[in-house]
Amino acid sequence: MPRSHYTGLARPSYDHPAQAGVLLVNLGTPDAPTARSVRPYLAEFLGDPRVIEYPRWLWWLILHGVILRIRPARSAHAYARIWTPEGSPLRVESEKLAAALQTALGTAVRGSVRVALAMRYGAPSVRTQIEQMQREGVRRLLVLPLYPQYSGTSTGSVIDAVADTFKQLRWPPELRIVNDYHADAGHIDALARSIERWWSAHGRGDKLLLSFHGIPQRYVDAGDPYLHHCQGTAQRLRERLGLNATQLEVSFQSRVGREAWLQPYTDATVRRLAGEGIRRLDVACPGFAVDCLETLEEIAMQNHDMFVAAGGESLRYIPALNDSEEQIASLGALIRRHAHDWPEFLSDEAT
Numbered sequence: 001m002p003r004s005h006y007t008g009l010a011r012p013s014y015d016h017p018a019q020a021g022v023l024l025v026n027l028g029t030p031d032a033p034t035a036r037s038v039r040p041y042l043a044e045f046l047g048d049p050r051v052i053e054y055p056r057w058l059w060w061l062i063l064h065g066v067i068l069r070i071r072p073a074r075s076a077h078a079y080a081r082i083w084t085p086e087g088s089p090l091r092v093e094s095e096k097l098a099a100a101l102q103t104a105l106g107t108a109v110r111g112s113v114r115v116a117l118a119m120r121y122g123a124p125s126v127r128t129q130i131e132q133m134q135r136e137g138v139r140r141l142l143v144l145p146l147y148p149q150y151s152g153t154s155t156g157s158v159i160d161a162v163a164d165t166f167k168q169l170r171w172p173p174e175l176r177i178v179n180d181y182h183a184d185a186g187h188i189d190a191l192a193r194s195i196e197r198w199w200s201a202h203g204r205g206d207k208l209l210l211s212f213h214g215i216p217q218r219y220v221d222a223g224d225p226y227l228h229h230c231q232g233t234a235q236r237l238r239e240r241l242g243l244n245a246t247q248l249e250v251s252f253q254s255r256v257g258r259e260a261w262l263q264p265y266t267d268a269t270v271r272r273l274a275g276e277g278i279r280r281l282d283v284a285c286p287g288f289a290v291d292c293l294e295t296l297e298e299i300a301m302q303n304h305d306m307f308v309a310a311g312g313e314s315l316r317y318i319p320a321l322n323d324s325e326e327q328i329a330s331l332g333a334l335i336r337r338h339a340h341d342w343p344e345f346l347s348d349e350a351t
């Protein structure tokens with residue numbers, strides 16, 4: 001018999017009662033802070049045409065000929081600085097977030113809702129998790145990429161992975177995908193409350209800098225809404241916190257390569273602010289749902305040291321929302337809103 005094209009699970013479960021599934025998707029992270037583990041992770045990540053828009057063959061030569069020979073060791077060194085006994089912060093925090101959302105949704109809605117976590121690069125993959133959910137009877141699926149601002153390089157790539165998986169399923173579940181939540185009122189409120197909570201514990205610095213992950217300017221010029229979404233989040237947060245454009249500034253971090261990325265760059269900005277006499281600089285990174293290499297190492301360590309070397313007193317990193325009550329409440333509400341008419345999500349009052 002010819003092998004079926006539908007290599008994904010041929011037989012969804014008929015034994016389990018139908019249920020709804022929520023799939024959280026984050027970027028992914030290496031398994032260990034070693035060059036050996038970082039290499040395949042970077043190969044998959046930087047081999048994604050959504051991330052690097054460059055002629056394929058040319059990029060393949062650069063990636064395999066140069067980048068994957070040098071960067072894994074350098075990145076591994078950075079990961080080693082933030083690694084925890086439980087593993088990579090991005091994985092640990094994402095798993096805690098998924099578990100907390102599972103608990104919160106388990107009591108807030110009437111039917112059976114299963115929350116799972118996938119990584120866009122590495123394991124567990126989007127495909128593995130969707131197939132597993134289907135085996136367990138998930139017939140309605142809401143995908144929530146853990147990126148508040150849409151970019152083709154992040155959210156767009158998650159959509160690709162979901163689409164590739166669905167193409168191989170004989171009987172795909174009903175599907176909804178959250179495109180972005182950069183302006184969601186509950187999310188803005190969660191960010192504002194967590195910053196205010198941090199200020200009441202540690203006092204307020206001289207300025208608040210919001211640092212978002214950068215992308216090449218070229219992608220924005222071609223129509224990626226990412227910059228617009230970052231500015232939208234920042235402006236709403238300014239209004240919610242009662243700050244003006246001088247009290248709350250925006251910058252973009254994590255540039256890779258030589259072409260121009262979104263500006264102003266975070267490293268140049270922290271140096272400038274030190275030079276302008278800012279003593280205590282508070283930095284938050286609202287583009288990251290949970291803490292990771294880019295916040296804990298690049299901001300809280302590297303940029304902190306740059307700020308101090310340029311004459312500042314201290315750069316104080318305000319943690320990501322992670323599995324805080326604010327995050328669970330706002331993402332829980334966002335999920336319920338996107339799935340409000342699914343039978344599993346109807347509350348007792350609504351029936």
Ligand SMILES: C=CC1=C(C)c2cc3[nH]c(cc4nc(cc5[nH]c(cc1n2)c(C)c5CCC(=O)O)C(CCC(=O)O)=C4C)c(C)c3C=C
Pocket residue numbers: 027028029030042051052071075088090147151153154213214215216226254256287288291292293294
């Ligand atoms: C080179 C191109 C890159 C683009 C475009 C890009 C966009 C982008 N990334 C995130 C979120 C994260 N990126 C993280 C790490 C990371 N990012 C890149 C490159 C690009 N990112 C690299 C090479 C790395 C790996 C580390 C390194 O070698 O410097 C992480 C942290 C991962 C972790 O394990 O902790 C996150 C999260 C977004 C949201 C985004 C577009 C908006």
Ligand SMILES: [Fe+2]
Pocket residue numbers: 213254
């Ligand atoms: Fe990145």
Ligand SMILES: [Fe+2]
Pocket residue numbers: 254293294298
């Ligand atoms: Fe970085």
